[in-house]
Amino acid sequence: xxxxxxxxxIEEAAFHLGDIAKRRFTMPTLQMAVxxxxxxxxxxxxxxxxxxxxxxxxxxxxxxTLTLTPQTVGIxxxxxxxxxxxxxxxxxxxxxxxxxxxxxxxxxWSATDKLVYYTWRSATFTxxxxxxxxxxxxxxxxxxxxxxxGTLGIDNCLTVVGKLxxxxxxxxxxxxDIPKRLRDEVYxxxxxxxxxxxxxxxxxxxxxxxxxxxxxxxxxxxPRGQYPYFxx
Numbered sequence: 675x676x677x678x679x680x681x682x683x684i685e686e687a688a689f690h691l692g693d694i695a696k697r698r699f700t701m702p703t704l705q706m707a708v709x710x711x712x713x714x715x716x717x718x719x720x721x722x723x724x725x726x727x728x729x730x731x732x733x734x735x736x737x738x739t740l741t742l743t744p745q746t747v748g749i750x751x752x753x754x755x756x757x758x759x760x761x762x763x764x765x766x767x768x769x770x771x772x773x774x775x776x777x778x779x780x781x782x783w784s785a786t787d788k789l790v791y792y793t794w795r796s797a798t799f800t801x802x803x804x805x806x807x808x809x810x811x812x813x814x815x816x817x818x819x820x821x822x823x824g825t826l827g828i829d830n831c832l833t834v835v836g837k838l839x840x841x842x843x844x845x846x847x848x849x850x851d852i853p854k855r856l857r858d859e860v861y862x863x864x865x866x867x868x869x870x871x872x873x874x875x876x877x878x879x880x881x882x883x884x885x886x887x888x889x890x891x892x893x894x895x896x897p898r899g900q901y902p903y904f905x906x
Contacts, residue, residue, distance in 0.1 A: 677731055678832040679748070680821050683708045686836025690856060691844060699843050709820030711838035715831060715870070716816065722871050728756060729816050729827025734763050735789075735801070735808045742799040744812070748824030753815040758799075760789050763807035770811050773801075834866045 678686075684704045685694075693699045719727045731749050735742060744752040759770035776791045785803045793800045816827065826835060837860050841853035860866045 676830050676832070677828065678826050678835070680705065680708055680750075680823050680826060682832060683711070683826060683835045683839060686832055687711075687839035687843060690837055690840035691849070691852065698847055703843055703846060704839065705822060707839040707843040708835060709822060710842050711835045712826055712828075712831075713820050714838055715828065715834055715867070718867055719828075719871055727816060727828075728813055729825075730811065730813045730829065731825045731827055733810045733812060735804070735810055737806050737808075738785075738803045740801055740803060742801070742810075743797060744799075745797065749812065750821045750824045751816040751819055751827060752797075753817040755794070755812070755814050757811075757813040758792060759811040759813075760808050761811075762787060763809040765809075773810075828870075831870055834860055834870050837866065 684701065687704050687707060688694050688696055688699060691699055696704065716727055729751060733742070733747060733749065758773045758775075760773050761768045761770045771788075773789050773792050776793060779791055779793060779800065779802050783802045785805050787804060787806045789801045789804050789808055791802060821827075826832075828835075837856040841856040841860075844850070844853035844856075
């Protein structure tokens with residue numbers, strides 16, 4: 675999995691514009707272009723999938739940490755939570771397992787190497803303590819805002835977002851040939867957009883679709899094991 679950040683996309687766009695030092699195309703210009711490029715990718719995904727687009731990010735929760743606020747750790751565009759999963763950090767071949775929503779963390783709690791439960795209040799996750807670092811996989815619907823920092827939330831989107839951002843920024847400095855070539859690469863040949871969207875669409879078509887059991891912040895408890903396992 676390779677989920678790039680806004681900062682990586684800015685560097686990618688600068689590379690395609692031949693301005694790695696960002697003297698001609700400034701950071702604010704490239705940052706805005708990346709946001710617009712991301713929105714273009716989202717619109718294409720919605721058009722092809724005819725549904726809201728899921729974003730996903732990975733985050734390592736240090737041992738003993740009790741709370742996590744997505745906005746403060748660079749997880750942007752956090753809309754409705756769909757799935758929260760865990761595995762021991764550093765064990766890439768270990769499957770992710772669901773972390774269950776509960777209204778109240780059971781007490782007393784004996785810390786183990788798993789989180790098991792979480793609560794969500796005031797835009798913050800609360801966990802029981804774990805005895806080791808935990809890698810979280812967080813899947814959520816985007817909030818509709820263009821990202822300005824942190825994760826882009828779309829696996830393997832760096833090439834598409836970087837080239838589209840360069841194509842959008844180029845005309846602001848009088849460039850025409852580079853943007854046209856980059857858009858052709860994204861949409862015509864080799865058609866990076868199709869290569870980006872097709873795997874996601876195929877996964878959505880193949881997996882069992884289930885209605886959302888709850889919305890973040892609701893008082894409805896999600897039954898243990900409701901969501902299917904999709905693999906690491």
